[in-house]
Amino acid sequence: MAVLNKIRQRSVFLIIIIAMALFAFVLADVFQNGGFSSNKEQNTVGTINGTDISRNDFLNKVENALRNMGANATNLQAANAVWNNEVRANLFREQFEKLGLQISDEQLQNALAQNLSGNPTFSNEAGIYDPFKVQEYLADVKENAPQQYAQFVEFEKSLSQNAIEQTYYSLIRAGLTATTFEGKQEHKLENDKVDIEFVQIPFSSIPDEEIEVTEKDIEDYIKRNAKKYEVEAAVDFQYVLFAENPSEDDETTIENEIKELLQPQIKYNSISGLNDTLPSFQEATDIAAFVSQHSEGQFTDRWVFKQQLNPDADTLFSLNKGEVYGPYKTQGRINLAKVTDIRQMADSVKTKHIMISWDGLETAGSNSRTKEGAKSLADSLLNVIKRDASKFEDLAIQFSDDPGVEENKGDLGYLTPGSVSIKEFNDFAFENNRGDIEIIETELGYFIIKIEEQKNIQKAIKVAYIVKTIQPSEQTLNQTFTEATRFESKALSTDFISAAKEDEISDVRPVNRVGELEENIPGIGANREIVNWAFEKETKVGAIKRFNVNNGYAIVQLTNKNPKGLMPASEASAQVTPLVRNEKKAKRILDNNKATTLEELASANNVQVKRANALNRKSPLIPDAGTEPKVVGTAFGLSQGQSSGLIEGKNGIYMVRVLSTTEAAQREDFTSYITQINNRRASNINATVFNALKKKAKIEDRRANLY
Numbered sequence: 156m157a158v159l160n161k162i163r164q165r166s167v168f169l170i171i172i173i174a175m176a177l178f179a180f181v182l183a184d185v186f187q188n189g190g191f192s193s194n195k196e197q198n199t200v201g202t203i204n205g206t207d208i209s210r211n212d213f214l215n216k217v218e219n220a221l222r223n224m225g226a227n228a229t230n231l232q233a234a235n236a237v238w239n240n241e242v243r244a245n246l247f248r249e250q251f252e253k254l255g256l257q258i259s260d261e262q263l264q265n266a267l268a269q270n271l272s273g274n275p276t277f278s279n280e281a282g283i284y285d286p287f288k289v290q291e292y293l294a295d296v297k298e299n300a301p302q303q304y305a306q307f308v309e310f311e312k313s314l315s316q317n318a319i320e321q322t323y324y325s326l327i328r329a330g331l332t333a334t335t336f337e338g339k340q341e342h343k344l345e346n347d348k349v350d351i352e353f354v355q356i357p358f359s360s361i362p363d364e365e366i367e368v369t370e371k372d373i374e375d376y377i378k379r380n381a382k383k384y385e386v387e388a389a390v391d392f393q394y395v396l397f398a399e400n401p402s403e404d405d406e407t408t409i410e411n412e413i414k415e416l417l418q419p420q421i422k423y424n425s426i427s428g429l430n431d432t433l434p435s436f437q438e439a440t441d442i443a444a445f446v447s448q449h450s451e452g453q454f455t456d457r458w459v460f461k462q463q464l465n466p467d468a469d470t471l472f473s474l475n476k477g478e479v480y481g482p483y484k485t486q487g488r489i490n491l492a493k494v495t496d497i498r499q500m501a502d503s504v505k506t507k508h509i510m511i512s513w514d515g516l517e518t519a520g521s522n523s524r525t526k527e528g529a530k531s532l533a534d535s536l537l538n539v540i541k542r543d544a545s546k547f548e549d550l551a552i553q554f555s556d557d558p559g560v561e562e563n564k565g566d567l568g569y570l571t572p573g574s575v576s577i578k579e580f581n582d583f584a585f586e587n588n589r590g591d592i593e594i595i596e597t598e599l600g601y602f603i604i605k606i607e608e609q610k611n612i613q614k615a616i617k618v619a620y621i622v623k624t625i626q627p628s629e630q631t632l633n634q635t636f637t638e639a640t641r642f643e644s645k646a647l648s649t650d651f652i653s654a655a656k657e658d659e660i661s662d663v664r665p666v667n668r669v670g671e672l673e674e675n676i677p678g679i680g681a682n683r684e685i686v687n688w689a690f691e692k693e694t695k696v697g698a699i700k701r702f703n704v705n706n707g708y709a710i711v712q713l714t715n716k717n718p719k720g721l722m723p724a725s726e727a728s729a730q731v732t733p734l735v736r737n738e739k740k741a742k743r744i745l746d747n748n749k750a751t752t753l754e755e756l757a758s759a760n761n762v763q764v765k766r767a768n769a770l771n772r773k774s775p776l777i778p779d780a781g782t783e784p785k786v787v788g789t790a791f792g793l794s795q796g797q798s799s800g801l802i803e804g805k806n807g808i809y810m811v812r813v814l815s816t817t818e819a820a821q822r823e824d825f826t827s828y829i830t831q832i833n834n835r836r837a838s839n840i841n842a843t844v845f846n847a848l849k850k851k852a853k854i855e856d857r858r859a860n861l862y
Contacts, residue, residue, distance in 0.1 A: 201238070202855040203245040210861070213237060219306055229681050231674045231862050238858060244316060246848045251319055254326075258319045266314040324841060331840070333832035338825030341832055344773040346819030349790050352766050354756045355780050356748070357807035358740045366736045366743075373724040373731045376738075384722040384731075390689040391667045391715035393651065395660055396678060397639040399707040401627040406489075409625050413482040413489045416449055416621060437479045442495055442619045450621040458572045458585060458615040460502055467492070471618060481621075491621040501609035503569045504584045507547055509536060510557040512600035518556055519600075533594050533601040540592065540603070547605065556600060569610070580604065639708035643701045651699060651712045665714070668726070671859045679704050683862055689713050690859065744808045745801055753798065756810050766814075781806045791816070 199207040220233040271277045272284040279285040296303040377384045420433045439445040446454040474494045481491035512518040513529040551565030575581045579595045592605040646654040674681045699712045750756035775787035783804040798812040
């Protein structure tokens with residue numbers, strides 16, 4: 156009681172302490188999540204020039220995109236596609252508003268007609284696009300299928316966006332049409348010629364090992380050329396994969412299971428209390444049931460020719476009916492094959508047919524005849540055709556319920572086995588002889604079929620397969636997990652590479668320059684979990700973690716984190732080092748040469764004075780020297796007989812002397828050159844305009860918070 160009284164006396168202090176603790180907890184969470192702006196970051200997926208992209212709207216669009224992209228698409232692929240559309244739509248909308256561009260109802264209707272023509276849902280009885288069908292469809296799905304209605308609305312928006320974009324691009328193209336002056340300049344660039352003598356001191360004349368390129372040299376070069384070396388944030392990591400692959404014992408187990416099917420099996424029957432003897436694969440008479448019970452696949456009752464089978468075709472075609480081949484291994488599976496039937500048959504057959512349906516079938520249409528009436532009609536037609544085969548086509552046109560009869564007159568041309576989905580039709584066509592004619596009953600109606608021609612009669616067989624995939628056993632799975640966790644523990648306690656060497660793992664796989672919104676990892680496939688972990692603030696360089704992947708476990712170590720900005724010197728070294736080295740070589744050559752004539756320069760450097768004729772500025776290629784726009788451009792600025800100073804080119808240091816210049820022939824019409832310029836500009840205008848708008852825009856991308 157004394158304790159309770161003390162608690163009651165100090166209840167105010169307890170309340171204050173609890174309140175302060177809760178406030179501190181909330182405040183810490185606010186700071187941890189980036190301050191009081193976290194609500195915006197949670198409710199939006201990004202901002203484009205001040206326009207927020209709603210998280211919920213974005214997720215709905217990603218869901219729709221996933222449905223449209225198919226089963227193999229990933230969430231991130233759909234998200235990237237939607238994001239790119241959002242960026243594009245927002246940037247162009249700003250431009251359209253500034254220019255007052257809009258799409259008219261007539262333009263939208265024309266766009267709908269172009270995209271929906273040929274779709275039976277929006278076509279009338281004559282197969283022609285009908286806008287009233289669109290209205291009917293929209294009224295129906297708005298009431299009964301809101302999701303489909305929303306998809307159509309988005310489809311209309313995309314059509315409107317595309318139409319107005321094309322108008323926008325057309326305006327830009329009109330403003331970029333080349334002038335006559337530009338055409339004349341193009342003519343001169345291509346046809347003004349200069350003949351020169353030159354001396355080249357190639358950079359390759361100085362061995363690379365004589366030129367030291369330091370990390371600071373590379374960093375300085377990157378800073379001087381910052382725009383070329385701007386990169387997004389990226390991470391590097393390395394991993395070891397422990398794949399859950401079946402062992403040799405697992406393969407042997409599956410093979411033994413298959414082998415058991417080659418012998419009769421004795422199984423206890425709990426109902427009769429007796430042992431039943433089950434037939435072997437070779438003895439089985441109900442092949443479909445046997446395959447269904449023992450195989451991963453179902454029995455396919457179809458004829459196949461030798462050229463249609465895998466490399467085991469020779470073996471299978473050498474078997475007699477009822478014989479079994481196997482077990483044999485293909486593509487990670489153990490197989491048994493049994494030849495269930497053999498015959499000589501054509502690989503293609505030409506047929507004619509008349510289809511007679513009856514009321515209740517999907518092919519009946521407005522037909523009200525009974526099944527008995529259909530059979531009676533078919534029998535009558537068959538008798539007429541047997542008496543006079545020349546009447547087949549006329550009777551088909553008059554009586555066949557096949558919707559294509561007016562075009563084909565009942566002639567289906569040449570068919571191959573299995574090309575007709577109606578089994579009874581296919582069986583009759585390929586299991587009978589030329590000239591045979593019969594009535595067969597199918598789920599679509601009665602068919603009067605006549606075999607007109609048969610080509611390439613050869614041996615065909617039917618094959619039943621027992622197939623079992625070689626899967627890792629529970630023991631193998633447990634062993635893989637044990638090995639992965641053991642390596643993870645060793646790598647954490649020592650060193651990743653040392654642990655790999657100790658376990659004799661040679662396949663340590665490095666992965667470099669992985670962006671924050673990437674997911675495909677070589678050797679693993681799509682895995683956002685690894686990428687997200689690598690980018691987390693808490694994940695430091697050197698951190699190690701085990702991840703479940705599609706076929707086992709990956710032990711991953713983060714090896715580098717590069718923030719957004721300039722490419723690190725270590726990463727740029729391969730491409731920048733040769734450039735810096737050439738700069739240093741150029742400086743050495745320039746410092747060591749004070750010659751004022753070509754002959755002096757050639758003599759001092761043990762090279763020759765060379766000649767190059769008919770050089771032009773559009774394709775500034777100097778024979779034996781390479782493409783050198785600066786050198787050729789300098790030559791065009793000199794008078795006949797005049798020499799240049801030392802010129803730093805792409806491939807070396809040069810001095811040139813102009814021998815002669817020839818101006819392009821005079822002409823009045825520059826249409827062909829204007830067309831060249833216009834085509835060149837138009838070929839990439841769409842990408843150029845969009846990239847320019849995107850580069851100028853202020854874009855905050857927070858997709859990584861979602862994926």
